Amino acid sequence: MATQVKDKKPLHLAKMNIKKGDTVEILAGKDKGKRGTVSRALPQNSKVIVEGLNVVKKHIRPQGQTRQGGVIEKAMPLHVSNVMLICTECGERTRVGIERRPLGADQKERPVRICKHCHKAIADNTRS
Template identity: 85%
Template sequence: MATQVKNKKPLHLAKMNIKKGDTVVILAGKDKLKEGTVSRAMPQTGKVIVEGLNVVKKHVRPQGQTRQGGIIEKAMPLHVSNVMLKCTECGEATRVARERRPLGNDQKLRPVRVCKHCHKVIADRTRS
């Protein structure tokens, strides 16, 4: 029986424009055009998990005294190409540009994510 090996990118090459805490719109699949918050981003595999969306029912066996068996609902990963970031300023689903803009107290040039529609910086919800 052959097992399928998942291709993982090296960590220094794995880059995504979507981060944990971002609001996204799903573009494809059974939850098309629904919005949700990213609960986990996996840049090495190029996937994200959106809270409450792309949920499947999974049958689990009991494991001794610790876990009860039964049917549980679990959010499954979506490929990054099937989700689109929702801008914090204009509220539209948008593509993302990366620019170097002066930020912070020292006004040093730092890379930021920018909305392609309104050209404003997309707020980073994990650091707020």
């Protein structure tokens, strides 16, 4: 009686157009239509965690002197197909394209995420 274990995709095979720091709009579920910032991307599971959205109440048990018990609110992961990226230029929700454009001090061609509506590059919020 062997049980089937769901295999996770290796990190190098997972492709997601949504990254940490992106603004997204939720397309399905109880928070449909709301916008938020991606706090964590989970490419192995094709899921993202959006700050303050898809929140559930979780009952936790106290653990000795270190953790107090009670009810906490926790943001749960959403499948990447249920969120859509908001373009930093036009402010609309959009599909994402990839183009090679010259970037950086050496002007070497690198892949850049492109908005399908306005054809401008989507700014990376993770780089500072």
